[in-house]
Amino acid sequence: MAGYEGKAFKWVGTRPVRPDGVDKVTGRANYGADQNLAGQLTGRILRSPHAHAKILSIDTSKAEKLPGVKAVITGKDFPQMHRGVLPGDEGVNFHYLSSNIMARDKALYDGHAVAAVAATSAAIAEEALALIDVKYEVLPHVIDVDDALKPGAPLLHDDIFTTGVNPKPDKPSNTVQRVHMALGDANAAFKDADIIVERSFKSKTVHQGYIEPHAVVAEWCEDGQARIWCSSQGHFMVRALTARLLNMEVAQVRVMPAEIGGGFGGKTIIFIEPTAVLLARKAERPVRIVMSRDEVFRATGPAPGSSIDVKIGAKKNGMLVAAVGEFRFQAGAFPGSPLGPACMAAFGPYALAHVTSAGYEAVTNRPLCFSYRAPGAPLASFAVESVIDEIAQKLNIDPMEMRIMNGSKEGTQMVYGPKLKAVGNLECLKAIKNHPINKIPLGPNQGRGLAAGFWFNLGGQSSAVVNIAEDGTATIMTGSPDIGGSRASMALMAAEVLGIDYSKVRPIVGDTSAVGFCEITHGSRVTFATGMAIIQAAEDVVLQCRQRVAAMWEVDVEAVVWEDGHARPAGANAGEQKPLSLAQIAARAARTGGPLVGKAAINAGGAGPAFAVHICDVEVDPETGGVKILRYVASQDAGKAIHPSYVEGQIQGGAVQGIGWALNEEYIYGADGRLQNSGFLDYRIPVASDLPMIEPIILEIPNPGHPFGVRGVGEVGIVPPLAALANAISRATGVRMMDLPMTPPKILAAIDAKK
Amino acid sequence: MSGFQYEAPATVEAAVGFLAGAKGNARVLAGGTDLLVQLRTGAANPDLVVDIKRIGELRQISGNAASGFVIGAAVTGAEIGEHKELAKAWPGFVEAMELIGSTQIQGRATPGGNLCNASPAGDCTPAMFAAGVVCVIAGPNGRREAPVEQIPTGPGKTSLAKGEFIVAIKLPARAKNSGDAYLRMIPRTEMDIAIVGAGVNLTLDASGACTAARVSLGAVAPTVLLVDAAAKALIGSKVDDAALARLAAAASAACKPIDDKRGTIEYRTKVAGVLARRAAVIARDRARS
Structure with missing residues (x-):
C-alpha cells in the first residue's frame, strides 16, 4: 500500500456533483419499483390481522379460480429449512428467516405474511387476497419486552433456549440470549463513589422511515435460474439468502441492484424476494411486488424498543468510578435484535476501569426488529448519557468538563475487547466546547443539552474493478449499493490514485454476476472498506502502467514513477523519456499486453471507531409540553472526509433521525x-x-487503518440526539424524561406531576 | 379498492340528481384529500362518487366583509389564502384552512370537504363554528340553509339527507372591531392532525368590552364543539386575564375527549383551555387593531 500520509490531496476532500445526481433529479434513475419486464404480473401478500395465532388452514381455491390470477402460494410452497443454526451459517437461522418471509404453522405478528398471489392487475390481486380463507386460532400475545421476559409469558417458539446463561435452560422461553461483557468489578467499585445515580428507561419500537418501500421484480428462467431486480443494501446478501431459502445454487441467482430510496439498516435483510421468485416460478411469468407503506411499517425490520437500567457512580469532582448497564431489548417475532452492539457501544465515550454492559433479548409479537443506523447504540447511549447528565446536575459541574475529564482516547481499554487507537472523542468534545452556541444566553423555558456518542464501525469484504477505456477514462465498479453518496467518494479516491480528473471516472454499482463479492452496505463500512478496494484496484492499474512503460523504455519498473496521472522517469538514470499520460498508455494497451484492468478483493480490517458530540438548545412550552428545537450543533470525527458535503449530510441525517426518535x-x-x-x-x-x-x-483525526485515514461516518450521528434532547428538556423544565418518545402529553404530565 | 360509478356534473341540479338517484352508497368528491385516502385504505367503498369541482358556482368566492362572504363548496385552501379581503376580515378562518396539509394539499382541500368529512379533529371546522358560518345545502327539495354546528353529528357522520350536499358556506356580515383566531396543538409544526383545536371569534365595543363571542373546540368530543359557557365568560368582559381564566376553565369543562394514540383525556382537557385562552388573546388583539 502506498504511503499517503502527509500527502496533499488533489481530489479527496473536494465537493464535486455526485455522479448519480442528474439521473435522480430528472427522474431517470431506476428504483426498486421501476423495473418492467414483458408479461410482468403484480404480486400481493396476504397478512395476518392477528398478533399471535395458530394457522389452522388456508384455502386458496377460490382465489386460484379468479380470472387473471396466475399463482397463489403459502408457506407450503417454501422449502423446509433446517431448524436451528448450522455451523458455517454465521448465526443465521434459516428456518426463522424463511418463516418470517412466509408464516408456517403460526402467525407471529400483525402483518405476518401468510399467503401471496400473482395476478394480471393489482385490482385482481387484491380481490384474490380477499378470497383466500385463512382459519386462525387466536393465541395470547406479548408486545412489551419486560412482559416477554416474564415466566409464563405467551410463548412464541418452542425451540428458543436462552443462550449465554449457565446452566443452559431445559425449557424454551422468549428469552433469546444473555449478553454480558465487563471490565474490572463495577459492583465492588461503587463503594468508592461519592454519588451514585441509578435510573430506568423505556423506549418504543421505531422505524427507519426510508421513503422507498421495499420493491422487487423477479424472473424465473426455464433453465432453473432466477433474476432479481430490487433495491437493497446488499444485492450479494439478497442473492445468498434467496438462493439458500429456495435450495438453489448461489450462482444460479443473479441480482441487479436498483437505486435505493433510503435504507438506514432496514434493507440489510430480505422480506419479499423469495416470495416473488416462487410466484414467478409458479406463474411462469415475471412478478413485481411493491410493499405499501402500511406493509413497510407492519412487516419489515424496525429498531427495537427497550427497557434499560443504568447505574453510574462518580467522585465529587466528576471522575467516574464505575458503571453498569442492563439492557433489555425486544426482538421481533424472531431473534435478531442488536443487543450485542448496544452493549459494546453504550459506554464508548468514557474511559472506565470498572464497567459492566449486559442484557437480554426477548422475542415479542412484533415484526422482526433489525438494524437501524448504529444498531442498538442510540438506545444504550440515551440511558447512559442521561445518567451522566444527571450526575453533572447533582454535582453542579459542567457536563462538558465532566465528559472531557472521563473521555475515552487513544489507549483506552474498551469493554468489548480492543484498546482504542487514534480516535477523535476529545477533539469532538472540544470542538463543541469552543463553539459560539455556548455563549448564547438562554431565555425562560429554554435549556441546553449535551451528549456524546460512539460507534465502532465495520470493515469487511469488498471487491472492486477499475477498467481503463481506450482513451484513458475509467469505469470503476464495486458491489456496494450507494446509500449515502459512496459512488462520488469511490470516484474521488480513484481519481486521486490514478491522477486523472474526477469527471473522467464513472463509478458503477455492478450486479452479482459482474463484480466480486461485497458485503452489505452497513456498519459505515463502504467508504472505508470498499474505498480501500478501489484504492488498491487503482494502484493495480498504476503498477501495470509503470510495468508497461518500463518495458517500452527498457528500464526496471522501479525506474518509472507515477505522478499526476503520468508515468515519468524516476530520475536521470532512467533516461530522458517524455512522460506518458494514462490516455497515452491506454492507447497503446493492445500492443503492451492488452486491456488495463485493475482489481482488488479484500477483507478490510482496521475500521476506525467514530465519535460524535451534539449540543442543542430547546424551548419547552410549559402549558402544552411542546418542544421547539432552537439550535443544534453536531461534531463528528470523519478520519478523512472524502466528500465533505456527504459527510455533512450523514451528520445532519443522523441528527434528524435521532430527533424524531x-x-x-x-x-x-x-x-x-x-x-x-x-x-x-x-x-x-x-x-x-x-x-x-x-x-x-467535521473533524479529521486520521484512522491509521486506512490509506487515506478514512473512518466510517454513516451511523454515529444518530447516537447522541436522544440524550441531547432529553438533557436539554431536563434543563429547560426541571423534569427528566426517561420514557421515549418525549411527546407533548408525556412532557406536560411530567411537568404537572412535579408541581 | 373496487370499482365505482364516477360522475362530474356541471350543475348543482345534475349533482343532486345523481346523489338522490344513487343505488347504494354515494360520496361527494371535492378536493378528495380525505376521500381518496379512504378509498385507497378501503375505509370508503362507495358505489357512486360525484365530483363537484366542475360546477361553476361552487368554485367562486363572492360578497365582502360588510355584506358577508359566500364561499363555494369546492373553493380550495390556496384560493382562500390568496383572497386578501377575506384574509383581512376573517384571519382565523383563513389560517385554519391553510393549516391543513401541505402546499399540494392546499391546492385541493376545501372547507366544505373538511366539514363533511366530519372529523372532530378537522382544522377548518372549529374556525367555521367560531365564525358562525351558515351552510347552503342543495337537495331534492331545493335549497336550504343550516348553521354549521348542525352539520356534523359524529365522527364521519353528518345531518345531510340522501341527495343533499353543501354548495356554499356563508360567513356573516363582519361587525367592526371583530377578530377571530384558531390554534391547534400538534406534535410537529405542520403536516399533522390536531390533538386539540380551539377557535374564538369575538366583537368588541368602543370601550373594548366584548359584545359577542363564539368559542369552539376540536378533537375533544365526537364532533367539534361550540362552547356557549366559554363564550359567556368573554361577553361583557374586557377580555382581561380574569375573563380569560374563566374562558379556559369553561373550555376544559366542556371537553368529553377520549384516550387514543394521539393524546390522553387529561392532556386534551387541559390543553383545550390553554389554546382557547391563547386564541382569545389573538382574536381580541385583532379586534382591537
Missing part, C-alpha cells in the same frame, strides 16, 4: 396487538419546519 416516533399497539399507526400521519418523523439548521462540524 427522541420526540415523536413510536410504534403504537392496541390491546389487541395490532399496530395503530402504520402510516406517516401518526408515525411522526420530523418535517423540515420542525428542525433548525443542523450545523455539522
Whole structure:
C-alpha cells in the first residue's frame, strides 16, 4: 500500500456533483419499483390481522379460480429449512428467516405474511387476497419486552433456549440470549463513589422511515435460474439468502441492484424476494411486488424498543468510578435484535476501569426488529448519557468538563475487547466546547443539552474493478449499493490514485454476476472498506502502467514513477523519456499486453471507531409540553472526509433521525396487538419546519487503518440526539424524561406531576 | 379498492340528481384529500362518487366583509389564502384552512370537504363554528340553509339527507372591531392532525368590552364543539386575564375527549383551555387593531 500520509490531496476532500445526481433529479434513475419486464404480473401478500395465532388452514381455491390470477402460494410452497443454526451459517437461522418471509404453522405478528398471489392487475390481486380463507386460532400475545421476559409469558417458539446463561435452560422461553461483557468489578467499585445515580428507561419500537418501500421484480428462467431486480443494501446478501431459502445454487441467482430510496439498516435483510421468485416460478411469468407503506411499517425490520437500567457512580469532582448497564431489548417475532452492539457501544465515550454492559433479548409479537443506523447504540447511549447528565446536575459541574475529564482516547481499554487507537472523542468534545452556541444566553423555558456518542464501525469484504477505456477514462465498479453518496467518494479516491480528473471516472454499482463479492452496505463500512478496494484496484492499474512503460523504455519498473496521472522517469538514470499520460498508455494497451484492468478483493480490517458530540438548545412550552428545537450543533470525527458535503449530510441525517426518535416516533399497539399507526400521519418523523439548521462540524483525526485515514461516518450521528434532547428538556423544565418518545402529553404530565 | 360509478356534473341540479338517484352508497368528491385516502385504505367503498369541482358556482368566492362572504363548496385552501379581503376580515378562518396539509394539499382541500368529512379533529371546522358560518345545502327539495354546528353529528357522520350536499358556506356580515383566531396543538409544526383545536371569534365595543363571542373546540368530543359557557365568560368582559381564566376553565369543562394514540383525556382537557385562552388573546388583539 502506498504511503499517503502527509500527502496533499488533489481530489479527496473536494465537493464535486455526485455522479448519480442528474439521473435522480430528472427522474431517470431506476428504483426498486421501476423495473418492467414483458408479461410482468403484480404480486400481493396476504397478512395476518392477528398478533399471535395458530394457522389452522388456508384455502386458496377460490382465489386460484379468479380470472387473471396466475399463482397463489403459502408457506407450503417454501422449502423446509433446517431448524436451528448450522455451523458455517454465521448465526443465521434459516428456518426463522424463511418463516418470517412466509408464516408456517403460526402467525407471529400483525402483518405476518401468510399467503401471496400473482395476478394480471393489482385490482385482481387484491380481490384474490380477499378470497383466500385463512382459519386462525387466536393465541395470547406479548408486545412489551419486560412482559416477554416474564415466566409464563405467551410463548412464541418452542425451540428458543436462552443462550449465554449457565446452566443452559431445559425449557424454551422468549428469552433469546444473555449478553454480558465487563471490565474490572463495577459492583465492588461503587463503594468508592461519592454519588451514585441509578435510573430506568423505556423506549418504543421505531422505524427507519426510508421513503422507498421495499420493491422487487423477479424472473424465473426455464433453465432453473432466477433474476432479481430490487433495491437493497446488499444485492450479494439478497442473492445468498434467496438462493439458500429456495435450495438453489448461489450462482444460479443473479441480482441487479436498483437505486435505493433510503435504507438506514432496514434493507440489510430480505422480506419479499423469495416470495416473488416462487410466484414467478409458479406463474411462469415475471412478478413485481411493491410493499405499501402500511406493509413497510407492519412487516419489515424496525429498531427495537427497550427497557434499560443504568447505574453510574462518580467522585465529587466528576471522575467516574464505575458503571453498569442492563439492557433489555425486544426482538421481533424472531431473534435478531442488536443487543450485542448496544452493549459494546453504550459506554464508548468514557474511559472506565470498572464497567459492566449486559442484557437480554426477548422475542415479542412484533415484526422482526433489525438494524437501524448504529444498531442498538442510540438506545444504550440515551440511558447512559442521561445518567451522566444527571450526575453533572447533582454535582453542579459542567457536563462538558465532566465528559472531557472521563473521555475515552487513544489507549483506552474498551469493554468489548480492543484498546482504542487514534480516535477523535476529545477533539469532538472540544470542538463543541469552543463553539459560539455556548455563549448564547438562554431565555425562560429554554435549556441546553449535551451528549456524546460512539460507534465502532465495520470493515469487511469488498471487491472492486477499475477498467481503463481506450482513451484513458475509467469505469470503476464495486458491489456496494450507494446509500449515502459512496459512488462520488469511490470516484474521488480513484481519481486521486490514478491522477486523472474526477469527471473522467464513472463509478458503477455492478450486479452479482459482474463484480466480486461485497458485503452489505452497513456498519459505515463502504467508504472505508470498499474505498480501500478501489484504492488498491487503482494502484493495480498504476503498477501495470509503470510495468508497461518500463518495458517500452527498457528500464526496471522501479525506474518509472507515477505522478499526476503520468508515468515519468524516476530520475536521470532512467533516461530522458517524455512522460506518458494514462490516455497515452491506454492507447497503446493492445500492443503492451492488452486491456488495463485493475482489481482488488479484500477483507478490510482496521475500521476506525467514530465519535460524535451534539449540543442543542430547546424551548419547552410549559402549558402544552411542546418542544421547539432552537439550535443544534453536531461534531463528528470523519478520519478523512472524502466528500465533505456527504459527510455533512450523514451528520445532519443522523441528527434528524435521532430527533424524531427522541420526540415523536413510536410504534403504537392496541390491546389487541395490532399496530395503530402504520402510516406517516401518526408515525411522526420530523418535517423540515420542525428542525433548525443542523450545523455539522467535521473533524479529521486520521484512522491509521486506512490509506487515506478514512473512518466510517454513516451511523454515529444518530447516537447522541436522544440524550441531547432529553438533557436539554431536563434543563429547560426541571423534569427528566426517561420514557421515549418525549411527546407533548408525556412532557406536560411530567411537568404537572412535579408541581 | 373496487370499482365505482364516477360522475362530474356541471350543475348543482345534475349533482343532486345523481346523489338522490344513487343505488347504494354515494360520496361527494371535492378536493378528495380525505376521500381518496379512504378509498385507497378501503375505509370508503362507495358505489357512486360525484365530483363537484366542475360546477361553476361552487368554485367562486363572492360578497365582502360588510355584506358577508359566500364561499363555494369546492373553493380550495390556496384560493382562500390568496383572497386578501377575506384574509383581512376573517384571519382565523383563513389560517385554519391553510393549516391543513401541505402546499399540494392546499391546492385541493376545501372547507366544505373538511366539514363533511366530519372529523372532530378537522382544522377548518372549529374556525367555521367560531365564525358562525351558515351552510347552503342543495337537495331534492331545493335549497336550504343550516348553521354549521348542525352539520356534523359524529365522527364521519353528518345531518345531510340522501341527495343533499353543501354548495356554499356563508360567513356573516363582519361587525367592526371583530377578530377571530384558531390554534391547534400538534406534535410537529405542520403536516399533522390536531390533538386539540380551539377557535374564538369575538366583537368588541368602543370601550373594548366584548359584545359577542363564539368559542369552539376540536378533537375533544365526537364532533367539534361550540362552547356557549366559554363564550359567556368573554361577553361583557374586557377580555382581561380574569375573563380569560374563566374562558379556559369553561373550555376544559366542556371537553368529553377520549384516550387514543394521539393524546390522553387529561392532556386534551387541559390543553383545550390553554389554546382557547391563547386564541382569545389573538382574536381580541385583532379586534382591537
